[in-house]
Amino acid sequence: MFGARPWVLGVLNVTPDSFSDGGLWNATDTAVAHAHQLIADGAELIDIGGESTRPGAHRIDPETERRRVIPVITALAADGVLCSVDTTRAEVAQAAIAAGAVLVNDVSGGLADPGMAPLVAETGVPWVLMHWRGHSDVMQRLTTYDDVVVDVRTELLRQVEAALAAGVDERSLILDPGLGFAKTSEHNWQLLRRLDELVAVGLPVLLGASRKRFLGDLLGRDQDSPPRPPAGRDVATAATSMLAAQHGVWGVRVHEPLVTLDAMRVAVAVAGAGESPGRDTPTGPLAVHTGSGFVDGARLRAGRLEV
Ligand code: PMM
Numbered sequence: 001m002f003g004a005r006p007w008v009l010g011v012l013n014v015t016p017d018s019f020s021d022g023g024l025w026n027a028t029d030t031a032v033a034h035a036h037q038l039i040a041d042g043a044e045l046i047d048i049g050g051e052s053t054r055p056g057a058h059r060i061d062p063e064t065e066r067r068r069v070i071p072v073i074t075a076l077a078a079d080g081v082l083c084s085v086d087t088t089r090a091e092v093a094q095a096a097i098a099a100g101a102v103l104v105n106d107v108s109g110g111l112a113d114p115g116m117a118p119l120v121a122e123t124g125v126p127w128v129l130m131h132w133r134g135h136s137d138v139m140q141r142l143t144t145y146d147d148v149v150v151d152v153r154t155e156l157l158r159q160v161e162a163a164l165a166a167g168v169d170e171r172s173l174i175l176d177p178g179l180g181f182a183k184t185s186e187h188n189w190q191l192l193r194r195l196d197e198l199v200a201v202g203l204p205v206l207l208g209a210s211r212k213r214f215l216g217d218l219l220g221r222d223q224d225s226p227p228r229p230p231a232g233r234d235v236a237t238a239a240t241s242m243l244a245a246q247h248g249v250w251g252v253r254v255h256e257p258l259v260t261l262d263a264m265r266v267a268v269a270v271a272g273a274g275e276s277p278g279r280d281t282p283t284g285p286l287a288v289h290t291g292s293g294f295v296d297g298a299r300l301r302a303g304r305l306e307v
Contacts, residue, residue, distance in 0.1 A: 005264045007251035010043030014068040019054040020211045020230035028071045041258040049086030057136040065092050073099040090115030108132040109159040117166035129159045131178035142182040149194045176206040185214035195247040204250030209240040238263035
């Protein structure tokens with residue numbers, strides 16, 4: 001059982017083609033306004049991405065990616081909003097950190113760009129290492145596992161070792177099983193079912209189940225009907241976030257924070273854990289779960305994750 005709820009990261013895709021919110025927050029002003037709505041709905045950190053990672057998506061050039069995310073991060077940082085950048089490119093991450101991003105969310109976990117680990121080592125920003133086997137245009141062909149939970153953990157630990165070898169401080173690292181990335185629906189369910197095996201590694205764990213296809217498949221009217229569209233998947237997302245909280249994850253990444261927070265507050269109240277930190281004191285200390293206990297997450301504000 002958990003003693004405090006996880007961080008809630010609000011998703012902001014400044015892309016024309018992300019599967020759930022593609023095209024909605026394409027211009028800087030609409031993106032910034034949406035980020036403020038996510039904050040008003042309880043998100044504590046806004047995760048800003050400029051390149052779609054939906055299955056089959058093709059890559060864009062770095063300059064386009066940079067042009068999409070940097071003005072948004074600059075504006076939000078000036079407003080005092082905590083931002084992370086969702087990128088696999090070191091040059092985009094570097095510009096984002098310079099613009100005020102406090103965390104790098106790298107869905108490739110350092111595998112896509114050899115420049116990412118040295119950048120993180122030098123700047124000391126928290127770095128999400130997600131389990132990843134290849135870019136979006138090929139990943140759905142890379143779904144062979146012996147035991148998906150064991151294999152994902154082993155491959156993530158290899159990514160951790162590479163990060164450490166490059167001089168990254170272990171205290172900067174956050175792991176993510178990468179639901180939907182080179183995974184079938186059944187793989188995602190197994191990873192959720194056995195999330196404690198990843199939490200047991202002892203590093204903070206982030207989970208991104210929000211509105212993903214496997215939830216749509218579950219919610220289709222019957223086996224032969226099409227998946228429920230992304231906007232109808234928020235209650236199911238909240239349920240996965242709550243279960244993940246009970247497993248002791250450090251954070252959840254969601255499109256609709258309000259529903260997820262409602263679900264997590266119920267779980268916190270039932271656990272007798274008292275106030276859900278962060279909700280009522282958005283700039284106060286937030287609990288960071290590390291597998292071995294909870295520590296003051298306010299350090300993230302200073303761009304450093306102390307565990
Ligand atoms: N999923 C997406 C994008 N970025 N980052 C992390 N750390 N974990 C995820 O599961 C993840 C991610 C794809 O979803 P989106 O298109 O809704 O952003």
